Amino acid sequence: MDQLFVWLDLFGVFVFAVSGALAASRKQLDLFGFHFIATVTAIGGGTLRDVLLGQTPVFWVEHPHVIWLTAVAALLVYFLAPAVQSRERVLIWADAAGLAIFAAGGTIAADRAGAPPGVVVMMGAVSATFGGLIRDIVCRETPLLLRKEIYVTAAAVGSALMVVLLELDQPVELGYLVCVLATFTIRGLAIRYALSLPAYRPRPGRETP
Amino acid sequence: MDQLFVWLDLFGVFVFAVSGALAASRKQLDLFGFHFIATVTAIGGGTLRDVLLGQTPVFWVEHPHVIWLTAVAALLVYFLAPAVQSRERVLIWADAAGLAIFAAGGTIAADRAGAPPGVVVMMGAVSATFGGLIRDIVCRETPLLLRKEIYVTAAAVGSALMVVLLELDQPVELGYLVCVLATFTIRGLAIRYALSLPAYRPRPGRETP
Amino acid sequence: MDQLFVWLDLFGVFVFAVSGALAASRKQLDLFGFHFIATVTAIGGGTLRDVLLGQTPVFWVEHPHVIWLTAVAALLVYFLAPAVQSRERVLIWADAAGLAIFAAGGTIAADRAGAPPGVVVMMGAVSATFGGLIRDIVCRETPLLLRKEIYVTAAAVGSALMVVLLELDQPVELGYLVCVLATFTIRGLAIRYALSLPAYRPRPGRETP
Numbered sequence: 001m002d003q004l005f006v007w008l009d010l011f012g013v014f015v016f017a018v019s020g021a022l023a024a025s026r027k028q029l030d031l032f033g034f035h036f037i038a039t040v041t042a043i044g045g046g047t048l049r050d051v052l053l054g055q056t057p058v059f060w061v062e063h064p065h066v067i068w069l070t071a072v073a074a075l076l077v078y079f080l081a082p083a084v085q086s087r088e089r090v091l092i093w094a095d096a097a098g099l100a101i102f103a104a105g106g107t108i109a110a111d112r113a114g115a116p117p118g119v120v121v122m123m124g125a126v127s128a129t130f131g132g133l134i135r136d137i138v139c140r141e142t143p144l145l146l147r148k149e150i151y152v153t154a155a156a157v158g159s160a161l162m163v164v165l166l167e168l169d170q171p172v173e174l175g176y177l178v179c180v181l182a183t184f185t186i187r188g189l190a191i192r193y194a195l196s197l198p199a200y201r202p203r204p205g206r207e208t209p
Numbered sequence: 210m211d212q213l214f215v216w217l218d219l220f221g222v223f224v225f226a227v228s229g230a231l232a233a234s235r236k237q238l239d240l241f242g243f244h245f246i247a248t249v250t251a252i253g254g255g256t257l258r259d260v261l262l263g264q265t266p267v268f269w270v271e272h273p274h275v276i277w278l279t280a281v282a283a284l285l286v287y288f289l290a291p292a293v294q295s296r297e298r299v300l301i302w303a304d305a306a307g308l309a310i311f312a313a314g315g316t317i318a319a320d321r322a323g324a325p326p327g328v329v330v331m332m333g334a335v336s337a338t339f340g341g342l343i344r345d346i347v348c349r350e351t352p353l354l355l356r357k358e359i360y361v362t363a364a365a366v367g368s369a370l371m372v373v374l375l376e377l378d379q380p381v382e383l384g385y386l387v388c389v390l391a392t393f394t395i396r397g398l399a400i401r402y403a404l405s406l407p408a409y410r411p412r413p414g415r416e417t418p
Numbered sequence: 419m420d421q422l423f424v425w426l427d428l429f430g431v432f433v434f435a436v437s438g439a440l441a442a443s444r445k446q447l448d449l450f451g452f453h454f455i456a457t458v459t460a461i462g463g464g465t466l467r468d469v470l471l472g473q474t475p476v477f478w479v480e481h482p483h484v485i486w487l488t489a490v491a492a493l494l495v496y497f498l499a500p501a502v503q504s505r506e507r508v509l510i511w512a513d514a515a516g517l518a519i520f521a522a523g524g525t526i527a528a529d530r531a532g533a534p535p536g537v538v539v540m541m542g543a544v545s546a547t548f549g550g551l552i553r554d555i556v557c558r559e560t561p562l563l564l565r566k567e568i569y570v571t572a573a574a575v576g577s578a579l580m581v582v583l584l585e586l587d588q589p590v591e592l593g594y595l596v597c598v599l600a601t602f603t604i605r606g607l608a609i610r611y612a613l614s615l616p617a618y619r620p621r622p623g624r625e626t627p
Contacts, residue, residue, distance in 0.1 A: 027564055030615035031570040036563065039540075047470065051436060052256065054265025057533070060264070064536040078618055087304040094587070104484025115266070122248075137346060145245065146236055153241040197239035200287055232595065261465065263474025324475070327482040331457075346555060355445055355557070362450040406448035409496055 005105065005176065012101030013066055016131050017042040017073035018095040023139045024074075025081045033076035036137060042070045042098075044131035049106050049123050053113045092191055095144060097130055100184035103128040103155040104176045105160045117163050124159025125152055128183070150190035150197060158183030212316065214385065221310030222275055225340050226251040226282035228303040232348045233283075234290045242289055243283035246344060251279045251307075253340035258315050258332050262322045299383030301400055302352060306340055309393035312337040312364040313385045316371045326372050333368025337392070356416060359399035423523065423594065431484055434549050435460040435491035437512040441557045442492075443499045452492035455553060460488050460516075462549035467524050467541050471531045476623055510609055513550055513562060518602035519574040521546040522594045525580045534580050542577025546601070568608035568615060576601030610620030 020041030024034040043060050050058040060066040106127025110120040129145060129152055136143040144151055162179035166172065189195055229250030233243040252269050259267040269275040301384040316334025319329040338354060338361055354360055371388035375381065398404055438459030442452040461478050461546065468476040478484040524545025528538040547563060547570055554561040562569055580597035607613055 028617045028619060030562065030568070030571070030617050032568075032574060032615065033563070034618065036543075036570050038372070049470055051267065052267050053270065053567050054267075056265075056470065056474075057531075058470050058472075059503045061471065061537050064534045066522075067536050067540055081618065113266075115270050116273045118276050119270050122276055125245075133347070136327060138561060139552065140560070142349070145242070146238065146349075150241075151238070152245050156241060180212055192295045197241065199239050200234050200243065200290065201237065260469055261474065261476050262479065263476075265474075322475070324479050325482045327485050328479050331485055334454075338572045342556070351558070352556060354451070355447065359448070359450075361454050362448070365450060406450065408448050409443050409452065410446065411501065 004173075008101055008176075008180075009105050010069060012098050012105060013042045013069055014073050015094045016098035017070040017134065018077055019098060020070075020135050021074045021077035022081065022091040022094070023135050023141065025077060026141075027139055031074065031078055034078050035071050037138060038074040038077075039067060039070040040138065041131045041135040042066070042073075042169070045102055045127040045129060046106065046109070046131075048130045049109060049127045052126070053110060053115065053123070055109075055113060065127040079085075092144075092195035093139070093188075096184060096187045096191060098131070098157055099128045099151075099187055100158065100180045102131070103158045103183045104162060104179040107159045107179060108172065108176065111163070111166060117167065120163050121156060121159045124160065124179070125155045127158075128155035150186060150195055153197060154183045154190065157186060159201050213382075214314065216311055217385075218273075218314045218387075221279060221307050221314060222251045222278055223282050224303040225307035225311070226279040227286055228277075228300050228307060228341065229344050230283045230342050231290065231300040231303070232285035232350065234286060235350075236348055240283065240287055240338065243287050244280050246347060247283040248276060248279040249284075250340045250344040251275070251282075251346065252309055254336040254338060255315065255318070255340075257339045258318060258336045259337070262319060262324065262332070264318075264322060289372075301353075305396045305400060307340070307395060308337045308360075308364055308396055309367065309389045311340070312367045312392045313371060313388040316368045316388060317385065320372070320375060326376065329372050330365060330368045333371070333388070334364045337364035337368075359395060359404055362406060363392045363395035363399065366395060386406040419522040422591075423526065426519055426577065426594075426598075427523050428484075428487060430516050430523060431487055432491050433512045434516035434520070435488040435507050436495055437516060437550065438488075438553050438569065439492045439495035440499065440512070441553050441559065443495060444559075445557055447535060449492065449496055452496050453489050455461070455548035455556060456492040456495075457485060457488040458556065459549045459553040460484070460491075462552040463520055463547060464527070464549075466548045467527060467545045470544070471528060471533065471541070473527075473531060510562075511606075514602060514605045514609060515572055517546045517569075517605055518576065520549070520578045521601045522580060522597040525577045525597060526590065526594065529581070529584060535585065537581040538581050539577045541573060542580070542597070543573045546577075552601045568613055571615060572601045572604035575604060593620045 017038035020038035021034045024037040048056045103124045107120055107124035110123035115187050133143050133145055158179040162175035165175040165178060226247035229247035230243045233246040252275060256267045312333045316329055316333035319332035342352050342354055367388040371384035372389050374384040374387060435456035438456035439452045442455040465476045523541045524536055525542035528541035551561050551563055576597040579600050580593035583593040583596060
């Protein structure tokens with residue numbers, strides 16, 4: 001079963017790498033630039049999680065095939081992106097798939113490292129969101145995090161559901177599945193219907209009494 | 210006495226979280242966005258310090274109540290910010306209080322980890338300033354660091370005074386107090402009177418001889 | 419021979435610190451601001467490498483003279499920058515020298531830490547490029563990474579050549595020399611002749627069939 005998680009995790013790396021390479025295509029970088037952005041996007045969140053938990057060397061030092069996988073994603077996007085009609089849509093959905101898978105993977109990793117429940121949820125959210133955040137900061141785009149549609153929330157809810165299931169001694173596979181489905185569904189609905197939680201609004205009437 | 214430091218540190222977490230949530234309010238994020246920005250602001254500096262010193266898992270993995278505290282700060286700001294007349298002023302003063310407390314807390318932590326004096330001062334400055342720097346970068350605002358008024362300098366001076374007192378075998382409580390007061394006073398005067406060190410000025414007359 | 423590497427590494431710290439201080443001069447910061455930007459630029463890449471490899475406390479905690487060296491660089495630039503005719507050119511060439519030396523130093527450090535070859539090359543590139551990337555993000559300038567001219571590629575090629583030589587049991591001194599020369603030559607040619615790899619170009623003809 002762990003084997004399945006490994007494959008899903010690689011799929012998550014791949015889709016986040018694609019999202020990074022798509023961002024690089026909008027900046028018209030060269031092939032190494034594609035690989036660079038693809039890699040920081042794909043491994044940024046999990047790397048930060050490992051560093052914070054003290055699980056170093058970080059995961060990809062011992063699993064360097066991850067970096068070859070991001071190279072493949074960069075190559076594919078470099079040569080195929082022009083064929084993709086609407087790159088921004090693809091980027092956003094690739095990001096959503098990565099978000100769901102990394103929320104679950106990050107939750108498992110933090111739980112196994114013995115972190116307390118609140119921290120596990122945070123690590124799930126960190127694993128899921130920081131790669132994309134670094135991508136957006138390096139590429140000088142408005143972080144997806146800062147847009148109105150539900151984003152961190154989706155990962156946090158998915159991760160929290162998984163933590164509850166684990167606390168109830170449910171099998172980790174069930175928790176994983178629930179986390180991925182919940183995160184992707186929430187984020188997907190948010191994208192599709194532009195859903196957002198009530199955003200803070202300044203109320204001028206009360207500010208200037 | 211250590212107990213007092215813990216409470217002061219929590220107060221520092223709280224005011225930095227408030228400053229993060231106020232930045233989120235200017236970006237009109239939702240409640241989870243408030244919590245996210247509040248948390249990275251409040252724990253960013255101390256987290257980086259712990260990572261650099263190799264003190265992992267970082268402090269809040271074992272003290273997860275920190276994350277609940279940032280949630281409380283986020284909630285309060287979300288519902289009360291409209292009542293605050295001048296949010297930018299509040300943000301700047303909350304940031305100044307956090308700066309002073311974290312300069313002292315970071316100095317103690319680095320000193321206990323056995324770092325040499327120059328590095329201890331640097332860690333004090335890092336603990337005090339990086340949370341706010343991450344806040345400003347994620348929110349795409351001009352970092353307070355880059356503004357003209359004295360900022361890093363205040364934390365570095367406070368931390369250096371504390372290191373001198375510790376080297377002179379003075380009690381850590383005295384060092385803490387001096388560091389907090391010195392940092393807050395310098396930063397406060399800088400805010401109040403727009404004090405700045407002589408900024409670098411290009412001298413065109415010498416550039417085009 | 420190791421002694422020589424130490425001196426070259428200090429030279430790399432110095433030139434990157436100069437490039438950071440020059441960026442600070444364009445933002446018209448004060449002297450502490452100069453030191454801050456100089457320091458994060460000079461130690462950012464190597465610090466990230468150490469953190470990722472789990473080699474903590476990071477290198478400058480035990481070699482604090484590095485921070486004094488960045489202070490000297492900051493002071494020099496603060497008082498002498500007006501005499502420098504074309505600051506941007508100097509910044510770019512100082513950055514190129516730092517890039518070459520840190521690619522080699524990072525490659526050695528990662529190789530000694532026992533990382534696999536692909537990861538060693540990546541760590542060489544990380545050591546060489548992240549300090550400058552942080553400088554550009556903090557100063558809100560377009561990252562050199564994102565410009566068209568060859569940048570990461572130069573460090574990656576230099577580091578890869580060194581890894582090949584080390585795998586062929588060649589002396590580390592030869593690898594170091596080849597890495598520095600290759601990286602600096604590639605980057606230098608890229609600056610001088612505005613060389614770039616084929617950048618990704620959207621092909622509208624194929625996008626709207």
